[in-house]
Amino acid sequence: MTEVVRQPVKLRLTEIFASIQGESTRVGLPTTFVRLTGCPLRCSWCDTAYAFTGGEARALSDVLDDVAALGLRHVCVTGGEPLAQKYCLALLTALCDAGYSVSLETSGALDIGGVDPRVSRVMDLKAPGSAEVTRNRLENIPLLRARDELKIVLADQADYDWARAMIADHDLAARCPVLLSPVAGTLDPAQLAEWIVRDRLPVRFQLQLHKILWNDARGR
Numbered sequence: 187m188t189e190v191v192r193q194p195v196k197l198r199l200t201e202i203f204a205s206i207q208g209e210s211t212r213v214g215l216p217t218t219f220v221r222l223t224g225c226p227l228r229c230s231w232c233d234t235a236y237a238f239t240g241g242e243a244r245a246l247s248d249v250l251d252d253v254a255a256l257g258l259r260h261v262c263v264t265g266g267e268p269l270a271q272k273y274c275l276a277l278l279t280a281l282c283d284a285g286y287s288v289s290l291e292t293s294g295a296l297d298i299g300g301v302d303p304r305v306s307r308v309m310d311l312k313a314p315g316s317a318e319v320t321r322n323r324l325e326n327i328p329l330l331r332a333r334d335e336l337k338i339v340l341a342d343q344a345d346y347d348w349a350r351a352m353i354a355d356h357d358l359a360a361r362c363p364v365l366l367s368p369v370a371g372t373l374d375p376a377q378l379a380e381w382i383v384r385d386r387l388p389v390r391f392q393l394q395l396h397k398i399l400w401n402d403a404r405g406r
C-alpha cells in the first residue's frame with residue numbers, strides 16, 4: 187500500500203509585526219501585519235522592494251501562533267503581492283476562522299475571486315505612472331463589494347486624470363470606498379487634495395500615516 191505523505195502548508199514570509207494601520211478606512215487601528223514574500227509586479231514607486239525575494243518558509247500553524255502572540259484584533263495580510271502565494275487563501279480563511287478582523291492588500295493584478303468573503307480586500311488600481319497599468323485585472327472590478335476598498339496611487343496629473351476617468355467609466359465609487367493617495371515625495375499632497383475638491387470626486391484622500399510617523403522604517 188502506498189503511504190500518503192501530507193505536505194505541511196508553508197508560506198514564505200518577509201515579516202510579521204505590530205504597528206498602526208497607515209492606509210485604508212482602517213487607518214489608525216493597531217494592526218498585526220503579515221507580509222508575504224514575492225511580487226510579480228515592479229511598480230516604479232514601490233516602497234517594499236525588500237519583500238520581492240528572500241523571506242522565510244513558515245508553517246501556517248506557526249504564522250497563526252505568531253499572530254496570536256501579538257495580541258491584536260486587526261490583521262492585515264500584505265506583501266509583495268500576497269495572492270501570488272499558493273497558500274495565501276488558506277491563511278486568510280484560517281485568520282477569519284480564528285476570529286480576527288482581516289484585510290488583504292493586493293495589487294489588483296491577480297484574481298481576487300477566491301478570497302474568503304469575510305476578508306476586506308484593499309485592491310490597487312495601477313495608474314500609468316506606476317509603469318504597471320497593463321497589469322490591472324479589470325475582471326476584478328465587478329467582484330468588489332461594499333466592504334472592499336480600491337486604492338489608486340498617483341504620481342502626477344496624468345495619473346490623476348486617468349484615475350478620474352476610471353472612476354467615472356466604471357462607477358467605482360458606487361462599488362466601494364475609493365482611496366486616492368500621492369506618491370510620497372513626487373506629487374504634492376496639497377495639489378492632489380485641491381484637484382479632488384475642485385472636481386468633487388467621490389473619493390477619500392489619504393496619506394500614508396506610517397510614513398509620517400516612522401518615515402517608512404521597515405517593520406513599522
Ligand code: SF4
Pocket residue numbers: 225226227228229231232233234235265266267293
Ligand atoms: S504590487 Fe506592491 S509590492 Fe508589488 S511592485 Fe507594486 S507596490 Fe511593490
